[in-house]
Amino acid sequence: MRFSQLRGQRLSTLVAMEFLVCQNCAFVDEDSERMRKGYPCPVCEAPSVGGFPYFPSSIRDVLDMMQSAFHRGLTTPPFVDSTVGTPTQTADGSRLATIIYFSTLSDLLLEHFLREIASARDVTSPVVEYLLRETPYTRGRIEKLFPLLTQTKFGKAVSLVSNRTQRDYATIVTLAKDTNAKRNDLLHAGDKWAIAAGLPEECIDRSPELFELFASLHNEFVHPIYYNSLTPYLRLPDE
Numbered sequence: 001m002r003f004s005q006l007r008g009q010r011l012s013t014l015v016a017m018e019f020l021v022c023q024n025c026a027f028v029d030e031d032s033e034r035m036r037k038g039y040p041c042p043v044c045e046a047p048s049v050g051g052f053p054y055f056p057s058s059i060r061d062v063l064d065m066m067q068s069a070f071h072r073g074l075t076t077p078p079f080v081d082s083t084v085g086t087p088t089q090t091a092d093g094s095r096l097a098t099i100i101y102f103s104t105l106s107d108l109l110l111e112h113f114l115r116e117i118a119s120a121r122d123v124t125s126p127v128v129e130y131l132l133r134e135t136p137y138t139r140g141r142i143e144k145l146f147p148l149l150t151q152t153k154f155g156k157a158v159s160l161v162s163n164r165t166q167r168d169y170a171t172i173v174t175l176a177k178d179t180n181a182k183r184n185d186l187l188h189a190g191d192k193w194a195i196a197a198g199l200p201e202e203c204i205d206r207s208p209e210l211f212e213l214f215a216s217l218h219n220e221f222v223h224p225i226y227y228n229s230l231t232p233y234l235r236l237p238d239e
């Protein structure tokens with residue numbers, strides 16, 4: 001299915017909501033049986049205490065906002081009042097918004113991962129907030145915070161999870177990086193023409209891969225810490 005053609009259903013219900021996390025060992029997968037109380041986790045055998053979506057609602061909301069921004073450009077009737085805008089401007093606005101949301105989505109997923117690994121490593125909240133505040137940009141978070149908290153360079157981690165899951169995550173990382181650069185071109189230089197035709201569609205269609213990548217990174221680096229400790233993962237639902 002091409003997600004860019006999906007209508008009448010929120011993308012988050014098909015993509016992000018599917019990922020559930022074991023409240024004991026923190027393994028993340030798309031096993032919907034986890035919703036059933038008492039269901040033994042296939043990884044650690046602890047009985048399920050109910051289905052806990054791994055990705056927070058704030059991230060799922062951004063996914064849905066990206067979807068509606070994308071469709072707004074396709075469905076909004078052409079403006080007739082030239083002081084309000086033209087159909088072309090509407091479509092441009094929708095394309096730009098889609099890129100900005102996609103870029104925001106990848107930033108939020110990275111930050112969520114960094115918070116998860118920091119928490120698993122018992123880094124206290126004030127220290128986590130300090131680290132994030134001192135490293136506000138994506139590049140620094142990837143090049144400094146990620147290796148600091150995982151003891152692995154980001155590129156190496158992507159190869160690791162690609163091999164383990166038999167998926168090629170290098171291409172979605174490249175798309176996120178390119179989109180981030182384009183968003184920066186837009187924000188800092190006002191270069192809205194930097195966005196190639198078809199890029200907004202690609203962002204929508206490939207957004208599930210971002211979620212799969214970060215779920216895999218979680219399983220590679222965060223899950224083993226809980227699996228090998230007596231402390232259960234235990235996250236309260238955020239909604």
Ligand SMILES: [Zn+2]
Pocket residue numbers: 022023024025026027041042043044045046
């Ligand atoms: Zn488990």
